[in-house]
Amino acid sequence: MMTTPPAAPTIVLTGATGFVGSHLKKALLDQGYRVIGLGRADLGRDAESLAAKMAGAVALINLAGAPVITRWSETYKEKMRQSRIDLTQKLIDAMALMAAPPAVFISTSAVGYYASHCVHSEEKGRKGEGFLSDLAHDWEQTALQAEKHGIRTVIFRFAVVLGRNGGALQKMILPFKLGLGGVIGTGKQAFSWIHLNDLLRAHFAALDSPSYRGIYNLTAPKPTTNYHFTKTLGRVLHRPTILPVPTFMLKMVFGEGATILVDGQAAVPKRLLDNGFVFDFPELEDALRNCVKADKT
16 A cells, blocks of 8 residues: 655745855755745735745745945835844734644854954844944844744854855855955954855754753854955955055945945854854865865856
């Protein structure tokens, strides 16, 4: 007698068409999950419609959010808040309506939460000042409300994600290849980063292990500076890095949004390491060489 194979576990994913989201979706599918991507049309609906769409899901991963590296008008600031805080609240409201809500909710934040001095762990981190830090704080506090509904909640504070064919590195790599790469401002600002492969592995660890709960820095173990990152990328590409990008030019282009590039945060992944997570790419040069090598294939 033939038996029906068990249905694949379902994961709901927002931001599935973005750089990180598209890679995470593929990785989940490769591991045998069924993935439901929530696009703009879905996210524009009410909580009841979202609850119906998510029925049967074992996990919800929220990667949605308007880009931050752009010029910040007051209107755009509100868009950034709505795409993070308001959307997260709607997702939580939807899960609260479900008879069987997802067992785990993985939400996103950024190391921009931290002040631009000192090295920050999750336990000894100091919140920064300004719009970006306030945005991250409010986003996290909203996401943590899922715990009130019995949903295990994990929040990953992203560093700059290094991967091939997309993301921050793709925007940087062309000017570097042309010999036009250089430090930003003084180059002394901190630069936290993570290789895409390690980011994906951390998401799987959070899905699989009930011990993951609360806020985690999703960064490589060794933060660096903009100067060291610039010189390392130039060395990997065999290109000079002699043309600095003045701070005033960035402020002319991005206005207040230039703080993303001019300031920086040094964060370490203490909680990931305490959980036994082992990074495939703990060293910046190895990570960049992997990305550049992959980019050539």
